[in-house]
Amino acid sequence: MKVSEGKLARSYNQEDIQQILQIAIARQADDTEFSHEQLVEIAQELEITPECLQIAEKEWSSQQSSIRQRQDFNLYRRSRLQKRFGNYAIANSFFVLLNLANAGELTWSIYILLFWGLGVGLDAWNTFQSQGDDYERAFQKWYRQNQLKQSVSTFVDKIDKWLKA
Template sequence: MPDFYNEEQVQQILQKAIARKGARQDLTREQVREIASDLGISDADFAIAEQEWLAQSVQDRERVVFDTYRKKKFRDHAIKYALVNAFLIGINLLTSGNISWAIYPLLGWGLAVALDAWATYQTDSAEYEKQFQQWSRQQKRSLIATQITDKVTAKLEEWLKPQ
Protein backbone atom coordinates (compact mmCIF):
# COMPACT_ATOMS: atom_id res chain seq x y z
CA MET A 1 0.00 0.00 0.00
CA PRO A 2 1.36 3.40 -0.91
CA ASP A 3 1.96 5.96 1.82
CA PHE A 4 0.64 8.86 -0.27
CA TYR A 5 -2.19 9.36 -2.76
CA ASN A 6 -2.74 12.19 -5.22
CA GLU A 7 -6.06 14.06 -5.31
CA GLU A 8 -7.49 11.99 -8.16
CA GLN A 9 -6.67 8.74 -6.38
CA VAL A 10 -8.22 10.01 -3.13
CA GLN A 11 -11.38 10.96 -5.02
CA GLN A 12 -11.60 7.53 -6.67
CA ILE A 13 -10.96 5.65 -3.41
CA LEU A 14 -13.59 7.65 -1.54
CA GLN A 15 -16.14 7.20 -4.35
CA LYS A 16 -15.59 3.44 -4.28
CA ALA A 17 -15.84 3.35 -0.46
CA ILE A 18 -19.11 5.28 -0.53
CA ALA A 19 -20.47 2.99 -3.28
CA ARG A 20 -19.52 -0.12 -1.26
CA LYS A 21 -21.31 1.26 1.76
CA GLY A 22 -24.39 -0.32 0.25
CA ALA A 23 -27.41 1.40 1.74
CA ARG A 24 -27.75 4.85 0.26
CA GLN A 25 -27.56 7.24 3.16
CA ASP A 26 -27.71 10.93 2.40
CA LEU A 27 -25.34 13.17 4.29
CA THR A 28 -26.33 16.50 5.71
CA ARG A 29 -24.54 19.63 4.56
CA GLU A 30 -22.92 19.85 7.98
CA GLN A 31 -21.61 16.27 7.74
CA VAL A 32 -20.10 16.99 4.33
CA ARG A 33 -18.54 20.20 5.69
CA GLU A 34 -17.05 18.24 8.61
CA ILE A 35 -15.57 15.67 6.23
CA ALA A 36 -14.05 18.49 4.20
CA SER A 37 -12.68 20.04 7.38
CA ASP A 38 -11.14 16.68 8.39
CA LEU A 39 -9.44 16.63 4.97
CA GLY A 40 -7.94 20.07 5.64
CA ILE A 41 -10.32 21.98 3.36
CA SER A 42 -11.15 25.45 4.68
CA ASP A 43 -14.76 26.60 5.10
CA ALA A 44 -14.18 29.25 2.42
CA ASP A 45 -12.88 26.70 -0.09
CA PHE A 46 -15.75 24.37 0.79
CA ALA A 47 -18.30 27.16 0.25
CA ILE A 48 -16.79 28.08 -3.13
CA ALA A 49 -16.71 24.42 -4.22
CA GLU A 50 -20.32 23.96 -3.10
CA GLN A 51 -21.44 27.02 -5.10
CA GLU A 52 -19.58 25.76 -8.19
CA TRP A 53 -21.18 22.34 -7.77
CA LEU A 54 -24.66 23.87 -7.41
CA ALA A 55 -24.15 26.03 -10.51
CA GLN A 56 -22.91 23.00 -12.48
CA SER A 57 -25.89 20.94 -11.29
CA VAL A 58 -28.32 23.59 -12.52
CA GLN A 59 -26.55 23.78 -15.88
CA ASP A 60 -26.53 19.97 -16.18
CA ARG A 61 -30.31 19.89 -15.58
CA GLU A 62 -30.78 22.67 -18.16
CA ARG A 63 -28.73 20.67 -20.68
CA VAL A 64 -30.94 17.61 -20.12
CA VAL A 65 -34.03 19.75 -20.79
CA PHE A 66 -32.35 21.29 -23.87
CA ASP A 67 -31.36 17.86 -25.22
CA THR A 68 -34.93 16.62 -24.71
CA TYR A 69 -36.24 19.69 -26.55
CA ARG A 70 -33.83 19.09 -29.47
CA LYS A 71 -34.73 15.39 -29.69
CA LYS A 72 -38.46 16.24 -29.71
CA LYS A 73 -37.89 18.74 -32.53
CA PHE A 74 -35.97 16.13 -34.49
CA ARG A 75 -38.64 13.49 -33.89
CA ASP A 76 -41.33 15.90 -35.12
CA HIS A 77 -39.23 16.66 -38.22
CA ALA A 78 -38.71 12.95 -38.93
CA ILE A 79 -42.44 12.21 -38.52
CA LYS A 80 -43.37 15.01 -40.93
CA TYR A 81 -40.79 13.68 -43.39
CA ALA A 82 -42.20 10.15 -43.19
CA LEU A 83 -45.84 11.24 -43.51
CA VAL A 84 -45.36 13.69 -46.37
CA ASN A 85 -43.10 11.38 -48.33
CA ALA A 86 -45.42 8.40 -47.83
CA PHE A 87 -48.22 10.58 -49.23
CA LEU A 88 -46.06 11.68 -52.18
CA ILE A 89 -44.99 8.11 -52.95
CA GLY A 90 -48.64 7.02 -52.74
CA ILE A 91 -49.69 9.71 -55.22
CA ASN A 92 -46.76 8.82 -57.49
CA LEU A 93 -47.67 5.11 -57.40
CA LEU A 94 -51.36 5.82 -58.05
CA THR A 95 -50.71 8.14 -60.97
CA SER A 96 -47.86 6.39 -62.77
CA GLY A 97 -47.60 2.93 -61.25
CA ASN A 98 -43.99 3.40 -60.17
CA ILE A 99 -41.84 5.74 -58.13
CA SER A 100 -40.45 8.37 -60.47
CA TRP A 101 -40.64 11.99 -59.36
CA ALA A 102 -41.32 11.21 -55.66
CA ILE A 103 -37.75 10.02 -55.23
CA TYR A 104 -36.40 13.57 -55.51
CA PRO A 105 -38.18 15.07 -52.49
CA LEU A 106 -37.56 11.79 -50.63
CA LEU A 107 -33.79 12.03 -51.17
CA GLY A 108 -33.50 15.82 -50.80
CA TRP A 109 -35.55 16.04 -47.64
CA GLY A 110 -33.93 12.81 -46.42
CA LEU A 111 -30.54 14.50 -46.58
CA ALA A 112 -31.92 17.37 -44.51
CA VAL A 113 -33.33 14.91 -41.94
CA ALA A 114 -29.97 13.10 -41.77
CA LEU A 115 -28.14 16.38 -41.17
CA ASP A 116 -30.72 17.32 -38.55
CA ALA A 117 -30.16 13.97 -36.81
CA TRP A 118 -26.41 14.53 -36.81
CA ALA A 119 -26.82 18.03 -35.38
CA THR A 120 -29.29 16.80 -32.75
CA TYR A 121 -27.12 14.00 -31.40
CA GLN A 122 -23.76 15.80 -31.77
CA THR A 123 -23.26 17.38 -28.33
CA ASP A 124 -19.50 17.94 -28.32
CA SER A 125 -19.30 20.86 -30.71
CA ALA A 126 -19.06 24.62 -30.55
CA GLU A 127 -22.34 24.81 -32.49
CA TYR A 128 -24.10 22.78 -29.80
CA GLU A 129 -22.74 25.09 -27.10
CA LYS A 130 -23.84 28.16 -29.10
CA GLN A 131 -27.35 26.73 -29.53
CA PHE A 132 -27.52 25.81 -25.83
CA GLN A 133 -26.51 29.32 -24.74
CA GLN A 134 -29.04 30.86 -27.14
CA TRP A 135 -31.79 28.51 -25.89
CA SER A 136 -30.85 29.24 -22.27
CA ARG A 137 -31.08 33.02 -22.83
CA GLN A 138 -34.44 32.56 -24.56
CA GLN A 139 -35.74 30.48 -21.63
CA LYS A 140 -34.66 33.16 -19.15
CA ARG A 141 -36.31 35.91 -21.22
CA SER A 142 -39.51 33.87 -21.40
CA LEU A 143 -39.46 33.35 -17.64
CA ILE A 144 -38.99 37.07 -17.00
CA ALA A 145 -41.75 37.95 -19.48
CA THR A 146 -44.10 35.49 -17.77
CA GLN A 147 -43.32 36.93 -14.35
CA ILE A 148 -43.93 40.49 -15.57
CA THR A 149 -47.18 39.48 -17.26
CA ASP A 150 -48.36 37.73 -14.09
CA LYS A 151 -47.58 40.77 -11.94
CA VAL A 152 -49.27 43.19 -14.34
CA THR A 153 -52.31 40.92 -14.59
CA ALA A 154 -52.54 40.65 -10.80
CA LYS A 155 -52.33 44.44 -10.41
CA LEU A 156 -54.96 45.02 -13.10
CA GLU A 157 -57.29 42.49 -11.50
CA GLU A 158 -56.74 44.17 -8.14
CA TRP A 159 -57.52 47.64 -9.55
CA LEU A 160 -60.53 46.50 -11.56
CA LYS A 161 -62.01 44.32 -8.85
CA PRO A 162 -65.40 45.67 -7.75
CA GLN A 163 -65.38 47.03 -4.24
Protein backbone atom coordinates in the same frame (compact mmCIF):
# COMPACT_ATOMS: atom_id res chain seq x y z
CA MET B 1 16.25 -6.83 2.78
CA LYS B 2 12.83 -7.24 1.23
CA VAL B 3 10.03 -4.99 2.52
CA SER B 4 6.46 -6.20 2.13
CA GLU B 5 4.15 -4.03 0.09
CA GLY B 6 1.90 -3.36 3.09
CA LYS B 7 4.76 -1.64 4.91
CA LEU B 8 5.77 0.62 2.03
CA ALA B 9 5.03 4.27 2.58
CA ARG B 10 2.27 5.21 0.19
CA SER B 11 1.71 8.70 -1.08
CA TYR B 12 -1.08 10.10 -3.20
CA ASN B 13 -1.63 13.35 -4.97
CA GLN B 14 -4.85 15.31 -4.50
CA GLU B 15 -6.52 13.94 -7.64
CA ASP B 16 -5.77 10.34 -6.58
CA ILE B 17 -7.27 10.98 -3.14
CA GLN B 18 -10.41 12.47 -4.69
CA GLN B 19 -10.87 9.49 -6.97
CA ILE B 20 -10.25 6.92 -4.22
CA LEU B 21 -12.65 8.65 -1.82
CA GLN B 22 -15.26 9.08 -4.53
CA ILE B 23 -15.14 5.35 -5.29
CA ALA B 24 -15.21 4.43 -1.60
CA ILE B 25 -18.19 6.69 -0.86
CA ALA B 26 -20.04 5.42 -3.93
CA ARG B 27 -19.49 1.79 -2.89
CA GLN B 28 -20.43 2.35 0.72
CA ALA B 29 -23.40 4.60 0.27
CA ASP B 30 -25.13 3.19 -2.84
CA ASP B 31 -28.58 4.72 -2.23
CA THR B 32 -27.82 6.51 1.01
CA GLU B 33 -28.24 10.26 1.12
CA PHE B 34 -26.16 12.45 3.37
CA SER B 35 -27.44 15.46 5.25
CA HIS B 36 -25.77 18.84 5.14
CA GLU B 37 -24.56 18.28 8.70
CA GLN B 38 -22.87 15.05 7.64
CA LEU B 39 -21.23 16.88 4.75
CA VAL B 40 -19.92 19.50 7.17
CA GLU B 41 -18.61 16.77 9.50
CA ILE B 42 -16.81 15.01 6.64
CA ALA B 43 -15.30 18.32 5.54
CA GLN B 44 -14.11 19.01 9.09
CA GLU B 45 -12.48 15.58 9.29
CA LEU B 46 -10.70 16.34 6.03
CA GLU B 47 -9.67 19.74 7.42
CA ILE B 48 -11.64 21.63 4.80
CA THR B 49 -12.59 25.10 5.97
CA PRO B 50 -16.29 26.03 6.13
CA GLU B 51 -15.66 28.85 3.64
CA CYS B 52 -14.05 26.46 1.16
CA LEU B 53 -16.92 24.01 1.63
CA GLN B 54 -19.48 26.76 1.03
CA ILE B 55 -17.73 27.84 -2.17
CA ALA B 56 -17.53 24.22 -3.31
CA GLU B 57 -21.26 23.74 -2.64
CA LYS B 58 -22.11 26.82 -4.70
CA GLU B 59 -19.87 25.64 -7.54
CA TRP B 60 -21.44 22.16 -7.40
CA SER B 61 -24.93 23.68 -7.44
CA SER B 62 -24.01 25.79 -10.45
CA GLN B 63 -22.60 22.75 -12.25
CA GLN B 64 -25.78 20.75 -11.51
CA SER B 65 -27.89 23.60 -12.86
CA SER B 66 -25.81 23.70 -16.03
CA ILE B 67 -26.11 19.92 -16.44
CA ARG B 68 -29.91 20.12 -16.05
CA GLN B 69 -30.09 22.93 -18.61
CA ARG B 70 -28.06 20.93 -21.12
CA GLN B 71 -30.26 17.88 -20.52
CA ASP B 72 -33.35 20.03 -21.14
CA PHE B 73 -31.75 21.37 -24.32
CA ASN B 74 -30.95 17.86 -25.53
CA LEU B 75 -34.55 16.77 -24.86
CA TYR B 76 -35.78 19.82 -26.78
CA ARG B 77 -33.56 18.96 -29.74
CA ARG B 78 -34.70 15.34 -29.75
CA SER B 79 -38.37 16.28 -29.60
CA ARG B 80 -37.82 18.74 -32.46
CA LEU B 81 -36.16 15.94 -34.48
CA GLN B 82 -39.06 13.58 -33.74
CA LYS B 83 -41.51 16.18 -34.99
CA ARG B 84 -39.47 16.76 -38.14
CA PHE B 85 -39.21 13.02 -38.76
CA GLY B 86 -42.97 12.66 -38.27
CA ASN B 87 -43.61 15.41 -40.80
CA TYR B 88 -41.18 13.72 -43.19
CA ALA B 89 -42.87 10.32 -42.82
CA ILE B 90 -46.41 11.67 -43.26
CA ALA B 91 -45.67 13.96 -46.21
CA ASN B 92 -43.50 11.45 -48.04
CA SER B 93 -46.04 8.67 -47.52
CA PHE B 94 -48.57 10.91 -49.22
CA PHE B 95 -46.19 11.71 -52.11
CA VAL B 96 -45.25 8.05 -52.61
CA LEU B 97 -48.90 6.96 -52.58
CA LEU B 98 -49.83 9.77 -54.97
CA ASN B 99 -46.97 8.81 -57.29
CA LEU B 100 -47.92 5.12 -57.16
CA ALA B 101 -51.59 5.94 -57.82
CA ASN B 102 -50.78 8.12 -60.84
CA ALA B 103 -47.83 6.34 -62.43
CA GLY B 104 -48.02 2.85 -60.94
CA GLU B 105 -44.37 3.11 -59.93
CA LEU B 106 -42.03 5.40 -58.04
CA THR B 107 -40.79 8.16 -60.32
CA TRP B 108 -40.71 11.76 -59.10
CA SER B 109 -41.55 11.02 -55.43
CA ILE B 110 -38.25 9.21 -54.91
CA TYR B 111 -36.41 12.52 -55.41
CA ILE B 112 -38.48 14.26 -52.76
CA LEU B 113 -37.97 11.28 -50.46
CA LEU B 114 -34.19 11.33 -50.91
CA PHE B 115 -33.58 15.09 -50.72
CA TRP B 116 -35.88 15.63 -47.77
CA GLY B 117 -34.38 12.51 -46.16
CA LEU B 118 -30.94 14.02 -46.54
CA GLY B 119 -32.09 17.08 -44.60
CA VAL B 120 -33.65 14.96 -41.86
CA GLY B 121 -30.50 12.83 -41.69
CA LEU B 122 -28.29 15.89 -41.29
CA ASP B 123 -30.64 17.24 -38.64
CA ALA B 124 -30.42 13.89 -36.81
CA TRP B 125 -26.63 14.02 -37.01
CA ASN B 126 -26.57 17.52 -35.53
CA THR B 127 -29.10 16.58 -32.85
CA PHE B 128 -26.95 13.79 -31.46
CA GLN B 129 -23.71 15.78 -31.57
CA SER B 130 -23.34 17.15 -28.05
CA GLN B 131 -19.90 18.70 -28.38
CA GLY B 132 -18.25 21.31 -30.51
CA ASP B 133 -18.79 24.91 -31.48
CA ASP B 134 -22.06 24.33 -33.34
CA TYR B 135 -23.58 22.59 -30.33
CA GLU B 136 -22.39 25.33 -28.00
CA ARG B 137 -23.82 28.09 -30.25
CA ALA B 138 -27.16 26.27 -30.50
CA PHE B 139 -27.23 25.78 -26.73
CA GLN B 140 -26.44 29.44 -26.05
CA LYS B 141 -29.16 30.56 -28.48
CA TRP B 142 -31.70 28.21 -26.85
CA TYR B 143 -30.60 29.32 -23.37
CA ARG B 144 -31.04 33.03 -24.23
CA GLN B 145 -34.48 32.34 -25.70
CA ASN B 146 -35.51 30.47 -22.55
CA GLN B 147 -34.20 33.26 -20.33
CA LEU B 148 -36.19 35.78 -22.37
CA LYS B 149 -39.34 33.64 -22.12
CA GLN B 150 -38.90 33.33 -18.36
CA SER B 151 -38.35 37.08 -17.98
CA VAL B 152 -41.43 37.91 -20.03
CA SER B 153 -43.47 35.33 -18.13
CA THR B 154 -42.33 36.73 -14.77
CA PHE B 155 -43.10 40.27 -15.93
CA VAL B 156 -46.58 39.28 -17.13
CA ASP B 157 -47.25 37.44 -13.85
CA LYS B 158 -46.24 40.52 -11.84
CA ILE B 159 -48.50 42.75 -13.93
CA ASP B 160 -51.33 40.24 -13.57
CA LYS B 161 -50.91 40.21 -9.75
CA TRP B 162 -50.74 43.98 -9.69
CA LEU B 163 -53.94 44.32 -11.74
CA LYS B 164 -55.77 41.82 -9.52
CA ALA B 165 -54.71 43.57 -6.33
